Amino acid sequence: MTSHDVIVTLTTDFGTQDGYVAAIKGAMLSVAPEVRFVDVTHEVPPQDVMGAAFVMRQAIGHFPEGTIHLGVVDPGTGGSRRPLAARFHPPGSDREHIFVGPDNGLLSLITDDPPVRTVVLDQPNRWRSTRASETFHGRDIFAPVASHLASGVPLRDVGTPTEEIATLRWALPRADEQGVEGWVVHVDRYGNCITNIPRETVDAHRAGRDVSVYAGSTIIRGMNASYGDVTDTEPVAVFGSSGSLEVGVNRGNASTLLSLNRGTAVRLVFDSQPTRARRLTEIG
Missing domain, CATH: 3.40.50.10790 (S-adenosyl-l-methionine hydroxide adenosyltransferase, N-terminal)
Structure with missing residues (x-):
């Protein structure tokens, strides 16, 4: 070569x-x-x-x-x-x-x-x-x-x-039957907040239940496939291209609007039973 x-x-x-x-x-x-x-x-x-x-x-x-x-x-x-x-x-x-x-x-x-x-x-x-x-x-x-x-x-x-190199480790989310807890590990150019919660971890514990995402003082009811699934300026939770949970705002900057930064705790909570109600988003 x-x-x-x-x-x-x-x-x-x-x-x-x-x-x-x-x-x-x-x-x-x-x-x-x-x-x-x-x-x-x-x-x-x-x-x-x-x-x-x-x-x-x-x-x-x-x-x-x-x-x-x-x-x-x-x-x-x-x-x-x-x-x-x-x-x-x-x-x-x-x-x-x-x-x-x-x-x-x-x-x-x-x-x-x-x-x-x-x-x-x-x-x-x-x-x-x-x-x-x-x-x-x-x-x-x-x-x-x-x-x-x-x-x-x-x-x-x-x-x-050499066989030795300096070692750092990515912190892993904590998961149980009630939910998964992690935090924001990266904020991209658009203000989307990418967490350390991978889809595989959520799927392993979710058992078909609906979810609520708690990010800072924001509560997002349910998950969506893409940012465009919600109205403009509405918060949204998706699994992004990295395969991990992301918190964003459609046509907005989630980091600024929701006061989220690297290190902000994010918890995904499994509902006790599936709900059929219209998806709601609450901002505290």
Whole structure:
């Protein structure tokens, strides 16, 4: 595989106001001029590792075998955290991809299984000709490594094998026969509030009963298939494209209108018996 065939995705908290993203791409193109870039996002909230992981999980499983994912959300840049590269499988995929980024838990959050192979990027003479800045490892460490990997350099040649990586875990919802309790883990551009409550967990306990969704001070009676199933500005609960419960407002911003943010508790309560009444939405 040549660099012409390789896709490199970029996920950062750099924004687009400054020249940081361009500097990373320039450093890579200097080594692998035919690499293809895909910007996942550069709008991750500053230093928000879990926010970066959520967005990456939304996207990376749709890319082909051999895609390289550069994830640079790095609160510990210049500190003791290690730089890594790893072969891994995205969630629900048997394709093998490569991650390049800091050892701060990001890798553990974007895959459900241990990496196939991981190396610590401690062999700079193999992929860098200049001294690395202590404040811009994205440009001076991660970009050169990714570009050499895109050019066909084996993973084993850019670092030393390791079995240990920093680990973070997604918090799981709590479920019983009365309902499921979780919280908002991501607010998207439209203000839709995505929770950590997957459809499978709800289906396993629901037993055909109707539901009420309690999100902050808002109560939503019943679930809908899409946002457009309710009238304009009405709150709605759906299972979104991620497969998890979302709280939204049709043609409105749920985060703003309902005062919901990341970390807000959301509880889905099963009714004691199915109801046939017209669906109601209450806002406290």
